[in-house]
Amino acid sequence: MNRRNFLKQSSLFSLLGLLGTSPLLSACRKETLFDGVKYEGKIIIIGAGASGLYAGYILKSKGVDFQILEASSKYGGRLAKLTGFANFPIDLGAQWLHGKNSILGDLIKKTNTKITLDDTKIKYWFNNQLVDKLPKDIDIFEGKNLPDVSYKDYAIQQGFGNEYKYIVETIAGDQGASASRLSVYYNNLEEDNWNAGDDDFKFEETFFDVIDKHITPHVKNKVLLNTIVDKIDYSGSTIKIMDSNGNTYSADKVIITVPITVLKSGDIEFLPSLPAEKTNAFSKIGMDAGMKVFLKFSNKFFDENISGGSICAAYADDSVGKAQQDNILLAFVMGEQAEYLTSLGSDTAITNALLQELDTMYSGQASASFIASYVQNWTTHPFIRGAYSYSTVGMGDARKIAYQPINDKLFFAGEAMNINGHHQTVHGAMEAGYKAVIDILNSVKK
Amino acid sequence: MKKLVCIFVLYMTFKYVSAQEIKGDIAYQYIYSKQWDKAIQTYNFSRPFLTEKQPLLIHGINPSLSYIFKSSNNLKHGINLSYSYFRSSAKNENFKNILNLHFLQLGYILHYENSEKLKNAYVNLIVSAISNGLFRNLNGESFEYDEKKSKAYGIGGNLTLKFGYCFEIKEKIISPYLSVGYTPYLYSPNTEAVINQTKELTSKTWTGIFNLQMGVSYHIQRKN
Numbered sequence: 054m055n056r057r058n059f060l061k062q063s064s065l066f067s068l069l070g071l072l073g074t075s076p077l078l079s080a081c082r083k084e085t086l087f088d089g090v091k092y093e094g095k096i097i098i099i100g101a102g103a104s105g106l107y108a109g110y111i112l113k114s115k116g117v118d119f120q121i122l123e124a125s126s127k128y129g130g131r132l133a134k135l136t137g138f139a140n141f142p143i144d145l146g147a148q149w150l151h152g153k154n155s156i157l158g159d160l161i162k163k164t165n166t167k168i169t170l171d172d173t174k175i176k177y178w179f180n181n182q183l184v185d186k187l188p189k190d191i192d193i194f195e196g197k198n199l200p201d202v203s204y205k206d207y208a209i210q211q212g213f214g215n216e217y218k219y220i221v222e223t224i225a226g227d228q229g230a231s232a233s234r235l236s237v238y239y240n241n242l243e244e245d246n247w248n249a250g251d252d253d254f255k256f257e258e259t260f261f262d263v264i265d266k267h268i269t270p271h272v273k274n275k276v277l278l279n280t281i282v283d284k285i286d287y288s289g290s291t292i293k294i295m296d297s298n299g300n301t302y303s304a305d306k307v308i309i310t311v312p313i314t315v316l317k318s319g320d321i322e323f324l325p326s327l328p329a330e331k332t333n334a335f336s337k338i339g340m341d342a343g344m345k346v347f348l349k350f351s352n353k354f355f356d357e358n359i360s361g362g363s364i365c366a367a368y369a370d371d372s373v374g375k376a377q378q379d380n381i382l383l384a385f386v387m388g389e390q391a392e393y394l395t396s397l398g399s400d401t402a403i404t405n406a407l408l409q410e411l412d413t414m415y416s417g418q419a420s421a422s423f424i425a426s427y428v429q430n431w432t433t434h435p436f437i438r439g440a441y442s443y444s445t446v447g448m449g450d451a452r453k454i455a456y457q458p459i460n461d462k463l464f465f466a467g468e469a470m471n472i473n474g475h476h477q478t479v480h481g482a483m484e485a486g487y488k489a490v491i492d493i494l495n496s497v498k499k
Numbered sequence: 500m501k502k503l504v505c506i507f508v509l510y511m512t513f514k515y516v517s518a519q520e521i522k523g524d525i526a527y528q529y530i531y532s533k534q535w536d537k538a539i540q541t542y543n544f545s546r547p548f549l550t551e552k553q554p555l556l557i558h559g560i561n562p563s564l565s566y567i568f569k570s571s572n573n574l575k576h577g578i579n580l581s582y583s584y585f586r587s588s589a590k591n592e593n594f595k596n597i598l599n600l601h602f603l604q605l606g607y608i609l610h611y612e613n614s615e616k617l618k619n620a621y622v623n624l625i626v627s628a629i630s631n632g633l634f635r636n637l638n639g640e641s642f643e644y645d646e647k648k649s650k651a652y653g654i655g656g657n658l659t660l661k662f663g664y665c666f667e668i669k670e671k672i673i674s675p676y677l678s679v680g681y682t683p684y685l686y687s688p689n690t691e692a693v694i695n696q697t698k699e700l701t702s703k704t705w706t707g708i709f710n711l712q713m714g715v716s717y718h719i720q721r722k723n
Contacts, residue, residue: 082536082555082557083540084539086537086540111544111545111547154644155696156545159548159696160546160548162594162637163549163591163592163594164548248692271547473697473698473700484697487544488701491544
């Protein structure tokens, strides 16, 4: 072979290699999971919150037959909207977008949804006065080698006295928990995988609108409202689901997205009974009382954020990020404080207790300029019964055990079943929803 | 890694005159990482609102530089510095998402040539330290959250076998080559967070990578 021929042949070889081999190799690799997998079975999703709706959206995109059963008269779960109370729409449930490095961040970018960084300042109610800064830095709940004790006990161990009690409640309340129940160790451990970002954002419209406009339209016709599931019989090859009206629904797989409080309470009867390990795991995942009270005033006497109240540990100016600026102060009440306010028995009593506290902080200005209030008590919502899940003292692997599917028939989703650090959030609920669909399709492929 | 590169460049400069051979390569590179495929596949699966799917990280380019020490033996040794670039781009309305993947490798070469048995062919076995950086670009800007770039770095080891054949054109030596490489372990814990915005939801914190290269070497200096 002379040099010219060799050159020709080697060039041809290289060209063929480039044009032929690499497409051949890459053709074996699909761009998306389950490309070409067709599942003919029927899936029933229990719960039309963010997780259930998103699981339905994914199933629809894969052409899988499904139905969503919702116990209440509205879809959205802990996403809800109030209009008419103020000159801007109000989020009754989830309100802040926690970090934008998430699936929701992508959806918001894609849909040009307007969000605003919430970088508002905090004032502390400390030793009966409002102060800009605390005497001691209480940033003690994050780090390595922390003990499995409650926030309350750990603060005491670290030398924070009774004057910091409600400051600690504010920090724990952010996790939806009482300071006496939230574990320093497990909260750190579970949030180790948090990667969405630490910035919080507010919507010009509401969080509910994001889901209502961009997810719900794809699945709305598959949602059956006012359908309270009583019993799930998964003993046979077909799963039978019975509701409180005596209707029976059949499915091959079920995705259960109800709040952890509902699973703990045993309101849904499983046949056969769920393994004890599973029900123990449910019981170890915390979900405390929670309520949001919106107080409308004739003037803005209050600060953007007030932390450390004994009745409500966290108040926030609700107009931040909104196009209109009515004077609405949100009382974000969690844990023992929400239990106490609930025990007062009426919205009026709850409002009065909050006004009294604000009057103490602002020298009577609250009652003087008070117009109206709206109480959204998630604790007394029959199908929610609390705020959101949190890490309890001694919880161990409870969340991982609780999430595990049973017999490739029952799959668990919802924010409480998010095992990659995004529990408590809407994007975490959506992730748990699509993860359940991935698990289902993987089980079909086996 | 920067220090290693500096040492490499300085060493090359001082040793240039005593080099047996210095080569510059340019190659097409194919890679396969099961974990990274999974992360992109999950991203595509979980976002039906993005109709244009994100392509997998498959095709890239690879320039590299090799330095073979002077020796009278058929088996020589040398060092190699290699860079690879891969890109995955999907354009949706209001949402143009690009993943930029970079690799840098610094390796030790065992170079075998035997003019009697192999004629002008040669074989290289390269053992390298490999590092990578993955970055997300959204709508023409580096994607940032908490005022920081979305990024993932990784580190691992690579083994590559390279076959080439030298020929001369107008007193210049070039050699087309084919190489097959495997990175058994690349620790890159944040990769899924950049691609799918989750951590350990569907993939592991480390991955193995298979790679294939087809390219041409230009022999900058070659002494017999």
